Amino acid sequence: MKSVTDFSRYHSEGQPISMVTCYDAWSARLIAETNVDAVLVGDSVAMVMHGHPSTVHATTDMMASHTAAVRRGIGDRFVTTDIPFPEHRKGLRGAMESVDTIMKAGANAVKIEGAQGHLDVIRHIVQSGVPVMGHLGLTPQSVNLMGGYRVQGREAAAAQQIELDALALQEAGVYALVLECVPAELAARVTESLSIPTIGIGSGPSCSGQILVLQDLLGMNLGFKPKFLRTYAEGSQNIMHALNSYNEDVKAGSFPSLEESFHYETTRKH
Ligand SMILES: Nc1nc(=O)c2c([nH]1)NC[C@@H]1CN(c3ccc(C(=O)N[C@@H](CCC(=O)O)C(=O)O)cc3)CN21
Numbered sequence: 642m643k644s645v646t647d648f649s650r651y652h653s654e655g656q657p658i659s660m661v662t663c664y665d666a667w668s669a670r671l672i673a674e675t676n677v678d679a680v681l682v683g684d685s686v687a688m689v690m691h692g693h694p695s696t697v698h699a700t701t702d703m704m705a706s707h708t709a710a711v712r713r714g715i716g717d718r719f720v721t722t723d724i725p726f727p728e729h730r731k732g733l734r735g736a737m738e739s740v741d742t743i744m745k746a747g748a749n750a751v752k753i754e755g756a757q758g759h760l761d762v763i764r765h766i767v768q769s770g771v772p773v774m775g776h777l778g779l780t781p782q783s784v785n786l787m788g789g790y791r792v793q794g795r796e797a798a799a800a801q802q803i804e805l806d807a808l809a810l811q812e813a814g815v816y817a818l819v820l821e822c823v824p825a826e827l828a829a830r831v832t833e834s835l836s837i838p839t840i841g842i843g844s845g846p847s848c849s850g851q852i853l854v855l856q857d858l859l860g861m862n863l864g865f866k867p868k869f870l871r872t873y874a875e876g877s878q879n880i881m882h883a884l885n886s887y888n889e890d891v892k893a894g895s896f897p898s899l900e901e902s903f904h905y906e907t908t909r910k911h
């Protein structure tokens with residue numbers, strides 16, 4: 642995908658949308674060679690790449706730095722970047738400063754968690770010419786309020802609030818909506834009720850698209866295996882095996898070989 646209009650086009654054509662997170666130029670170059678539709682510079686970067694205990698530790702400068710790196714590697718593919726906690730709760734001016742920094746770093750759009758209390762901010766950002774993606778259900782920036790990473794919307798009242806928030810976000814102008822860790826039946830109902838596409842993570846097969854954290858799907862995130870995750874590679878095992886092989890070769894003196902060394906021009910012929 643190259644533009645925000647591709648989201649509505651895929652959706653109207655009934656074509657599922659595949660997204661992954663991307664934090665750096667190296668993985669961006671790899672993703673750009675694949676058929677994955679679009680990337681998210683997620684604030685999960687604070688946990689996955691910086692080792693913080695939650696996404697609350699992401700900052701606008703952190704998101705901008707990773708967005709710029711992704712842009713250098715991803716070509717013209719569509720990039721959405723998370724607005725980090727609590728920029729969208731600082732009023733229009735505070736929110737716009739974060740949006741400004743992130744868009745100038747190279748994003749095509751921003752994603753904002755939640756709806757209640759900042760629908761006006763989301764509407765203002767869209768009216769400013771910046772596509773906004775919504776995010777409901779498990780909103781990790783609220784981990785301290787939720788008391789952990791739990792499925793959201795299991796009770797009738799919570800499910801109804803998510804359905805109402807989804808409609809309010811669509812009304813505010815979001816181009817797509819992430820549904821994170823809600824029951825599959827609720828995700829299906831929300832998807833059915835909207836004209837914009839839903840992008841699911843841990844929310845079942847009825848969403849209009851799916852997103853996973855790149856390191857999770859590559860099996861590179863040691864010990865992280867929630868129910869919703871399917872791993873498509875043995876990333877950690879492969880990497881650790883390669884590193885141990887390298888270590889062995891160095892200790893055995895078998896790396897580097899003479900062929901992997903530079904020589905005087907005269908000796909190269911012999
Ligand atoms: N690397 C990474 N991947 C993610 O998907 C991710 C992050 N980090 N950080 C922010 C949030 C946290 N996420 C999580 C973390 C744990 C569960 C989890 O353990 N879920 C339980 C279900 C618990 C319940 O039943 O309520 C599971 O078994 O899947 C879910 C989402 C998703 N997000």
Ligand SMILES: CC(C)C(=O)C(=O)O
Nearest residue numbers: 662683684685819852
């Ligand atoms: C998992 C996606 C939806 C996200 O918000 C992130 O990676 O930060």
Ligand SMILES: [Mg+2]
Nearest residue numbers: 683684685723
């Ligand atoms: Mg996020």
